[in-house]
Amino acid sequence: MSDSRRADADREDEVRNDVSSFLARNFPQIQGHGGDFSIVDVDVEAGHVEINLSGACTGCGVSPMTTQAIQRRLPGDVEAIDSVAVTTGFDGLGEGSSRDVPPDTPF
Template sequence: MSDESLAERIETWMVGQMPIIQMHGGTSVVREADPETGEVVVELGGGCAGCGVSNVTAENIRRDLITDFEAVTDVTVRVPSSGDQGASTVEGGRGGELRHETDASNHF
């Protein structure tokens, strides 16, 4: 097995599989990736805030992570419902800290 953590492998996957997020001014960050429980939490920000297709993107991320990573069994993708922004971005649209409006599992 690789020395990379599950979170790092998912971040690398996001860069390669979801470039559309960055191309549209969005950001993404893996908040949790627990190889023991299989739970992953990804947050979208930036241009994803209020985007009409962000729910489709979120569903694609959920489905593909479960399909592509044997260790992943449950994925939550939080999508901003308003102008929340990631603090800074790096390669592939990875985001910084996002501010939560609510604790709902799919929107903040």
């Protein structure tokens, strides 16, 4: 591995650790209430991180507020991050999704 590739990998690992520490420190309720988070992608060059909330976060009525708080606060806490995308189990369930409830469902 070249020195520049190693430096890029080291920087990505550092950002992942910073993001993970931020989430554990500022949002302990995620794991405390049966949820979890994973860092899906880090693009150090673009200053972007993608996080997935899972477990009890899927279906939790507070998830949208948690998502917004993470998106708003993380860039101010982790210097390398400018933008944040957060997904949960409800993302992508809009019209045209294979998980849509058929219109003739009797409820």
